Amino acid sequence: YPEALDEILGTNNYSTWHIEDRIPYSKIDIEETLSFFNYIIYYADGQSHLPNLSSEILAYILQPERNHHILISSITAIDNSDSLFAFLSSDGIEIVKSRYRFKSSDYRIGPGQVIYSRDPNYVDLKVTSGKIISNPDGLIVGADADTLYQLPASTRNEWQGEPVIGVRYPVEGEVKLIFLSFTLHNANGDGNVKEVIREFLRK
Numbered sequence: 001y002p003e004a005l006d007e008i009l010g011t012n013n014y015s016t017w018h019i020e021d022r023i024p025y026s027k028i029d030i031e032e033t034l035s036f037f038n039y040i041i042y043y044a045d046g047q048s049h050l051p052n053l054s055s056e057i058l059a060y061i062l063q064p065e066r067n068h069h070i071l072i073s074s075i076t077a078i079d080n081s082d083s084l085f086a087f088l089s090s091d092g093i094e095i096v097k098s099r100y101r102f103k104s105s106d107y108r109i110g111p112g113q114v115i116y117s118r119d120p121n122y123v124d125l126k127v128t129s130g131k132i133i134s135n136p137d138g139l140i141v142g143a144d145a146d147t148l149y150q151l152p153a154s155t156r157n158e159w160q161g162e163p164v165i166g167v168r169y170p171v172e173g174e175v176k177l178i179f180l181s182f183t184l185h186n187a188n189g190d191g192n193v194k195e196v197i198r199e200f201l202r203k
Helices: 002-009 027-035 050-062 193-200
Strands: 039-044 069-074 096-100 114-117 138-141 146-150 164-169 177-180
Touching: 002 193, 027 050, 039 050, 039 193, 050 069, 069 193, 146 177
Parallel strands: 039 069, 069 177
Antiparallel strands: 096 138, 114 146, 138 164, 146 164, 164 177
């Protein structure tokens, strides 16, 4: 999201960390690196190593007396053992109770589909023209979180009900974690993804 960050924060006023191939650091190094930053935006594709950082992210958001915030846009809510990421569900915190697939086979959310915000501080989104969102996880919201983004009922029976695909933690007060089970940069049909980032950064 360099264009949005350049506009919001100014050029060279943020750091970028690419960890696509492997994580060449110990868990202690990762925890210390994360703690340098009060705000983190994490795009997690198929080679993001998010499963390997799940416990460190949990420690990051729960660190007492620290002003930590993280926004994660991920293509899945589960780790390599098919368990929810630790930062979504673990002892002492329940952000997501469970996840589910819309269909047993692959499915796509097509261009122009609106994704509704359930938080008045965050804008509605729309899938970008010429783009798709593949296989988002439906999220069953846990007791410690609230719905942030949700699909409307499908008029073509593409999914059941109104699936939640974005949550925020905690329910009240300043957001510590936003988890989106869809690729945020493909939901820029109205050109307003930067407003999601701006609100998250409180700018």
